[in-house]
Amino acid sequence: MRRHFYYELIRGRSLRVIVVALISWLFAADVRADEATPSALHRVTFADDRSVTRTVDCRILLTAQDGGLLLEGRDGKLWTVSPKQLEKSESSDETFQPLPADQLGQQLQQELIEFGIKSPSEIIQTKHYVICSTAGRKYGEWVGGLFERLHDAFHLFWKEDDLNLHEPEFLLTAFVLKDQTEFVQLATQHDGADAAVSKGYFSIETNRIVMFDLSATQNSAPAKSFEEIRQKMRKSPFNVATVIHEATHQIAFNSGMHTRFADNPVWLTEGMAMFFEVPDLESHSGWKTVGKMNQTRLVRFRELLKQQREPTSLHSLIQSDSRLKDAAVAEAAYAESWALTYYLIKNRKVDYITYLKTLQGKSRLKADTPEERLGDFSKAFGANLDDLGRDFKRWPAWRSK
Ligand SMILES: [Zn+2]
Known part of the structure; x- marks a missing residue:
């Protein structure tokens, strides 16, 4: 089975991308959604991908016709269970409830031990986050503060729009490791060797962010104050952007x-x-930079604009993920994706919201065809993609300072 996570070396030269690979082998047949938001608590025993038997308290999000299951644990992790892996599924009269912060924190600490991370960990809890840190309490708190401000800024930005965004149902989780060595160790076991080459990533499957102390140097002591962390971070804004990207x-x-x-x-x-x-x-009070030009992406996008471009490039970006997954062209496709998003939010926000709402209605584990992708896009932005592409590329803001 392919893993499901996002990671990217945002500005690294050797950008590699692995993105959602739908589990078509399991759910190719018609899928029966049990309920929009199933509320019954189940206890399911199955052999996981490593043939370890697990019992998970969960809700059942989907049942495939062949009996395969998509489960969501009380910690927010998703599990796919094929009929062959399934040992026992028991329903209960109880209602599914996300784990409370203290139990979730204990589970994260237990997971670290299972992954062979020996340094002592601390749990930092904020309003929406449970952070398990081996990078010291101060750094964990700094990360928690950054995440909370981003969380509020994200919701504030979309507040006036008709998207019905909600508070996270599960407490959001992150592992913050003390250095890159620990990060590589955990990332490799948690999500595979590919994940370990990043500076941090968000796993769609486990709903966790995995990252490390970007201010740490070899044998440096954990930071003692926020000011010390901020000073170090000013020197590596690219790395900070990676963390914010994944937190978004x-x-x-x-x-x-x-x-x-x-x-x-x-x-x-x-x-x-x-x-x-x-x-x-x-x-400290809010995220004032939302909606500002992303200068790094802009520089790359300007280079693209100078090159001869195929008139179908917008089609190819919209109808499939292939350019974003191809390491040879992914960096350019990322810049183009940023530019298109920025252009649409600034110039076509109402249509962009319409498009987001169409995507919000998508079912889990069902892959769209290129035609469906283009159809959804055209429904929101109009059928003439060539005109849109022309306006997009000629937007004066790309050229102004
Ligand atoms: Zn990403």
């Missing part, structure tokens, strides 16, 4: 903006993360 994915997938395991166009989800990724480390 997590918020978007937990607010009702996107649905985990639905076929979200990658240009859209990545464009959203890049729209918000511009770091705003100084602001």
Whole structure:
């Protein structure tokens, strides 16, 4: 089975991308959605991908015709269970409830131990987050503060729009590791070797962010104050942008903006993360940079504009994720996805909201065809993609300072 997570070396030269690979082997047959939001608590025992038997208290999101299950645990993790893996499924009269913060924190600490991370961990709890940190309490608190401000800024930005975004149902979780060595160790086991080459990532499957102390240098002691962290972070804004990018994915997938395991166009989800990724480390009261030009992406996009472009490039970006997954052209496709998102939000916001709402209605584990992708887009923005493409590329803002 392919893993389901986003990661990207945002500005790394060797950008590699793995994005949602739908589990078509399991749910190719018609899928029966038990309920829109199933409320019954189940206890399901199955052999996981490593053939370890697990018992998970969960709700059943989908049942395939062959008996395969898509489960959501009380910690927010998604599990796909094939009929062959399934050992026992018991229903109960109880209502499904997300884990409370203390139990979730204990579980995260237990997971670290299972993954062989030996350094002591601390749990930092904020309004929406439970952060498990081996990078010291101060750094964990700094990350928690950054995430909370981003969370509020995200909701504030979309507040006036008719998207019905909601508070996350599950407490949002993150592992913050003390250095890159621990990060690689955890990422490799948690999500595979590909994840370990990033600076941090959001796993759609586990709903967790995995990252490390970006201010740490070899043998440096954990930071003792926010000021010390901020000073170090000013020197690595690109790395901070990575963390914010991944945190935006997590918020978007937990607010009702996107649905985990639905076929979200990658240009859209990545464009959203890049729209918000511009770091705003100084602001204590709010995230003032939302909606500012992302200068790094803009520089790359300007280069693209200077090159001869195929007139169908917008088609190819919208109808399939292939350019964003192809390491040879992904960096350019990311810049184009940012630019398209930025252009549409600034110039066609009402239509962009219409498009988001269409995507909000997508079912889990159902892949769209290229024609369906284009159809959804045309329904919101009009059938003449060539005209839109021309206006997009000629937007004067791309050229102004
Ligand atoms: Zn991303």
